[in-house]
Amino acid sequence: MLRVRARKQLLDFELALDFELGDEILVLFGPSGAGKTTTLRLIAGLDRPDDGEIVLAGRTLFSRAGRVNLPPRERRCGLVFQHLALFPHLSVLQNVRYGVRERTPEAEARLAQLLAAFGISHLAPRLPGELSGGERQRVALARALMTDPRVLLLDEPFSAVDYETREALYTELLAAHRLWRIPFLLVTHDRGEAERLGDRTLYLREGRQEGGTFR
Amino acid sequence: MLDWQPVLLSLRVAAAALVVVFIVGTLAARFLSRRDFPGKEVVEGLLLLPLVLPPVVTGFFLLVLFGRQGPLGGPLHRVLDVQLLFTAWAAVLAAAVVSFPLMYQSAKAAFLAVDAGLEDAARTLGAGEVRVFFTVALPLAWPGLLAGVVLTFARSLGEFGATIMVAGNIPGKTTTVPLAIYALADAGELRRAGAYALLIRAISLALVVALNVWTRRRAARRLRRRR
Numbered sequence: 302m303l304r305v306r307a308r309k310q311l312l313d314f315e316l317a318l319d320f321e322l323g324d325e326i327l328v329l330f331g332p333s334g335a336g337k338t339t340t341l342r343l344i345a346g347l348d349r350p351d352d353g354e355i356v357l358a359g360r361t362l363f364s365r366a367g368r369v370n371l372p373p374r375e376r377r378c379g380l381v382f383q384h385l386a387l388f389p390h391l392s393v394l395q396n397v398r399y400g401v402r403e404r405t406p407e408a409e410a411r412l413a414q415l416l417a418a419f420g421i422s423h424l425a426p427r428l429p430g431e432l433s434g435g436e437r438q439r440v441a442l443a444r445a446l447m448t449d450p451r452v453l454l455l456d457e458p459f460s461a462v463d464y465e466t467r468e469a470l471y472t473e474l475l476a477a478h479r480l481w482r483i484p485f486l487l488v489t490h491d492r493g494e495a496e497r498l499g500d501r502t503l504y505l506r507e508g509r510q511e512g513g514t515f516r
Numbered sequence: 517m518l519d520w521q522p523v524l525l526s527l528r529v530a531a532a533a534l535v536v537v538f539i540v541g542t543l544a545a546r547f548l549s550r551r552d553f554p555g556k557e558v559v560e561g562l563l564l565l566p567l568v569l570p571p572v573v574t575g576f577f578l579l580v581l582f583g584r585q586g587p588l589g590g591p592l593h594r595v596l597d598v599q600l601l602f603t604a605w606a607a608v609l610a611a612a613v614v615s616f617p618l619m620y621q622s623a624k625a626a627f628l629a630v631d632a633g634l635e636d637a638a639r640t641l642g643a644g645e646v647r648v649f650f651t652v653a654l655p656l657a658w659p660g661l662l663a664g665v666v667l668t669f670a671r672s673l674g675e676f677g678a679t680i681m682v683a684g685n686i687p688g689k690t691t692t693v694p695l696a697i698y699a700l701a702d703a704g705e706l707r708r709a710g711a712y713a714l715l716i717r718a719i720s721l722a723l724v725v726a727l728n729v730w731t732r733r734r735a736a737r738r739l740r741r742r743r
Contacts, residue, residue: 346640382637388637
């Protein structure tokens with residue numbers, strides 16, 4: 302369960318958020334510059350809200366009143382960046398494993414499961430620069446899930462791949478969601494993608510939420 | 517026959533200066549490239565000053581700072597009983613201060629060129645700042661840092677103006693190759709001075725050529741691996 306109540310002054314408008322999501326896929330939909338990426342960065346702890354409270358799975362990640370502001374590394378938020386941000390100097394295996402420092406049997410099992418689920422086991426020794434667009438998306442998804450996050454934040458992760466790859470990735474993402482049973486928050490400006498993946502949609506325009514969830 | 521003593525001393529002085537400058541310059545560049553604070557421009561200006569000052573002027577400041585009555589040399593002498601000036605360590609100090617801006621500039625450009633998104637990604641994956649530095653920033657900035665290393669070493673090897681101010685020219689103790697060249701030329705021994713000059717030039721040229729070759733090969737290798 303993720304609960305976000307936050308305000309942040311951006312260049313042209315104020316971003317005002319008030320929503321919560323359970324183990325479902327919530328799509329954050331809206332035109333460019335509406336504050337979608339900032340929303341994910343606030344939750345992940347990469348940007349700081351001016352006011353409000355963010356609570357994930359019973360833990361307060363940010364609270365201005367309570368003077369809480371956990372650093373990103375303690376938030377347990379998986380984030381798939383728009384440009385994926387795979388480490389170019391590390392192999393696929395090293396990328397996926399980056400978020401887990403100890404090689405427990407449990408972690409190794411999760412690693413094997415993720416590599417298999419996204420069909421990237423055979424790419425393990427390769428560098429990100431040697432992969433196709435779809436393969437890179439899968440590595441980024443596996444890397445984010447490898448940390449066993451409490452929420453998965455996805456910032457237009459499918460914007461740079463062709464139609465057929467995208468369809469396959471949708472299926473894999475929905476399968477991963479069934480398996481992980483955590484909230485997924487997906488940012489997109491593609492209406493088809495919003496309808497295909499979202500259990501609910503939250504429309505964002507110039508920092509204001511419109512419809513889709515309670516106010 | 518050529519006296520190898522100044523050559524060995526020069527190499528040792530340049531190596532010692534390099535170690536200090538690499539560590540301090542890299543950390544300073546990392547810190548200042550990601551942070552803003554009041555007075556940052558002044559701090560950076562002071563760090564870069566040796567680049568635009570005549571080395572003799574830098575040497576003069578060091579002489580005043582580290583003299584027995586100086587603000588740094590005084591306590592050093594009283595508390596630790598260390599006399600820095602006119603030793604090989606003074607030559608290291610001079611070489612380090614004069615070559616510092618080259619390392620700092622190279623490192624700063626290298627760190628700024630690293631995609632900040634990669635460092636954010638590492639943070640969301642649970643990495644603290646130290647781990648981000650060693651696993652993401654440092655490996656990706658490495659080619660730029662290496663360029664700084666080569667420039668620093670070559671500049672230290674050729675340092676003259678500040679060195680003669682703080683280390684003097686004590687044969688067998690502080691006479692580095694540039695100081696030897698000056699003394700020999702002054703005494704009219706142009707053949708021996710020329711031999712040293714050729715040697716210094718050969719070493720510096722070899723270093724820069726090696727860096728360029730390495731950089732080109734690396735680029736070619738990366739291109740091949742990309743599809």
